[in-house]
Amino acid sequence: MAPVRRRYVSISSTIMPCSVIVIMPRVYFLCSMFLRKHHDFEHAFKSPFPPPPLQGIQTNPPSFPPSFPPYPPSPSLPKKTWRNKPLFRREGDARFRTGAEAAEMLINEVKRRDSHEQEFVQVFENAIQILAPVFERIPKYAFVGKEFIEPERIFQFRVSWLDDSGTYRMNRGFRVQYSSALGPFEGGLHFHKDVNAGLIKSMAFARVFTNALTGCEMGAAVGGADFNPMNKSEAEIQRFCQAYMTELSKYIGPDQDLPGVGTGVGAREIGYLYGQYKRTSIHHAQKGKGLLWGGVYPYPQATASGVAHWAKRALEGKGETMEGKRCLITGSGKMALHVAEKLLEMGAIPITLSDTSGHIYEPDGLDAAKLKTIMKIKSERGARIGRYIIASTTAKYNEPENVFSVPADLVFPCATHNEIDGVTATMLADMGVRGVFEGSHMPSTNQAIAVYKKRGILHGGHVATMAVDSIFNGLELSKVRRGR
Numbered sequence: 001m002a003p004v005r006r007r008y009v010s011i012s013s014t015i016m017p018c019s020v021i022v023i024m025p026r027v028y029f030l031c032s033m034f035l036r037k038h039h040d041f042e043h044a045f046k047s048p049f050p051p052p053p054l055q056g057i058q059t060n061p062p063s064f065p066p067s068f069p070p071y072p073p074s075p076s077l078p079k080k081t082w083r084n085k086p087l088f089r090r091e092g093d094a095r096f097r098t099g100a101e102a103a104e105m106l107i108n109e110v111k112r113r114d115s116h117e118q119e120f121v122q123v124f125e126n127a128i129q130i131l132a133p134v135f136e137r138i139p140k141y142a143f144v145g146k147e148f149i150e151p152e153r154i155f156q157f158r159v160s161w162l163d164d165s166g167t168y169r170m171n172r173g174f175r176v177q178y179s180s181a182l183g184p185f186e187g188g189l190h191f192h193k194d195v196n197a198g199l200i201k202s203m204a205f206a207r208v209f210t211n212a213l214t215g216c217e218m219g220a221a222v223g224g225a226d227f228n229p230m231n232k233s234e235a236e237i238q239r240f241c242q243a244y245m246t247e248l249s250k251y252i253g254p255d256q257d258l259p260g261v262g263t264g265v266g267a268r269e270i271g272y273l274y275g276q277y278k279r280t281s282i283h284h285a286q287k288g289k290g291l292l293w294g295g296v297y298p299y300p301q302a303t304a305s306g307v308a309h310w311a312k313r314a315l316e317g318k319g320e321t322m323e324g325k326r327c328l329i330t331g332s333g334k335m336a337l338h339v340a341e342k343l344l345e346m347g348a349i350p351i352t353l354s355d356t357s358g359h360i361y362e363p364d365g366l367d368a369a370k371l372k373t374i375m376k377i378k379s380e381r382g383a384r385i386g387r388y389i390i391a392s393t394t395a396k397y398n399e400p401e402n403v404f405s406v407p408a409d410l411v412f413p414c415a416t417h418n419e420i421d422g423v424t425a426t427m428l429a430d431m432g433v434r435g436v437f438e439g440s441h442m443p444s445t446n447q448a449i450a451v452y453k454k455r456g457i458l459h460g461g462h463v464a465t466m467a468v469d470s471i472f473n474g475l476e477l478s479k480v481r482r483g484r
Helices: 018-037 039-044 079-084 099-113 118-137 141-147 197-213 234-248 267-280 302-317 334-345 368-378 385-391 422-430 446-455 468-481
Strands: 153-162 168-179 185-191 220-225 257-260 326-330 352-355 358-361 410-413 435-437 458-460
Touching: 099 118, 099 141, 118 141, 118 197, 118 446, 153 197, 153 234, 168 197, 168 234, 168 257, 185 197, 185 267, 185 468, 197 220, 197 468, 220 234, 220 257, 234 267, 257 468, 302 334, 302 410, 302 435, 302 458, 302 468, 326 334, 334 352, 334 368, 334 410, 352 385, 358 385, 368 385, 422 446, 446 458
Parallel strands: 185 220, 185 257, 326 352, 326 410, 410 435, 435 458
Antiparallel strands: 153 168, 168 220, 352 358
16 A cells, blocks of 8 residues: 555635645644554554664665654555444444544544533544544544544642732642654643633644644643733742742653743743743753743744734635735734734734723724834733723724624634634624634634635634744754754
């Protein structure tokens, strides 16, 4: 059986989500490497590794570069035999005949096991439905999908810290190490009041495909805590970060797990975390963007630039440009502000920003000076976007009441998960929105994604659009491995 041929689908010839367009070629490689790592499948394969060299005999060098291993040998079992093997054996043998049936069986199993983790169920269901054609073409990969139901390991721990009043406080800390099939674990840390085990698990699952998409040899992990840094002092944030790292340092390391930046974790938090890691372990700094790279945060705008470039390339595939496009942006954190900044450079017109208190709407668009004013306001920890209306005579605050009812050509959700549901997606389609490009984790529900496909809206899924930080870290990691 010949190796799977890589095929790319043109944006201009399909209405499939952009994440599907680029992720399919990497899925085959990810699944192949996963099969290679897990010995449960060895009975179905010839050994993918060459036998050890005999003493005194010169062996030929491998015919492939070490940085890009070949696909494992084809299994001795044909496709039909793989379909005859039971995918589950809990209550009798459960077999599948088509890729769609395999996907449905996997989704039902996740709903049975993890029905309380709605965020994980949602992102797993979306990913597995996209991979159904892969299961149809290569049935053995359905068994790899079964392995992805559970992460390799999950850590949940108590974080006790002292606030400014001298009171001991307690939060929950998490780190989900989902897959190391391609290399050491890599992924961000997120400090937010809504963080829970299901949300972190869903983000770690999505990170598997994000990191695989980059072409870099990195696994996937995500961590965080239900800690709200917005209403804490700098001293309290420092003490919390130190307490969090004291526990997390037991499970991470340069060749094991590389945490990075995320929601509520920026340059200052990385510095506090890295300082505590240095105190509790013997470690030398390396160049990079994440925690164990030395606390360096050189390109905070990189991920946001990737989202904007996704939108640009998607429109170019349809014969359009970013020039003059009115862009609705939700959120007002670093991601949203840098997306707006990059859109201005491309000739687009950002018209909205928001936070938990409401949203602002500039009918004529935000220029560089207005955006600079907003950045100055939001640089103060805990500041609200509503303060901007004092500095602007043209801005509207919470008018209209729903930010998604503002007329726009493109939408960039950069706030929180599930902010666009099926009803909102239908409203956007009725207003003539051309594309939705995600700048946060899972901002669109599965019902919204179905509306995008049905109504012909270009969709840049978060798995692909937010891969830039993984690319940066992966390139730096490869330099370290080569001794640069």
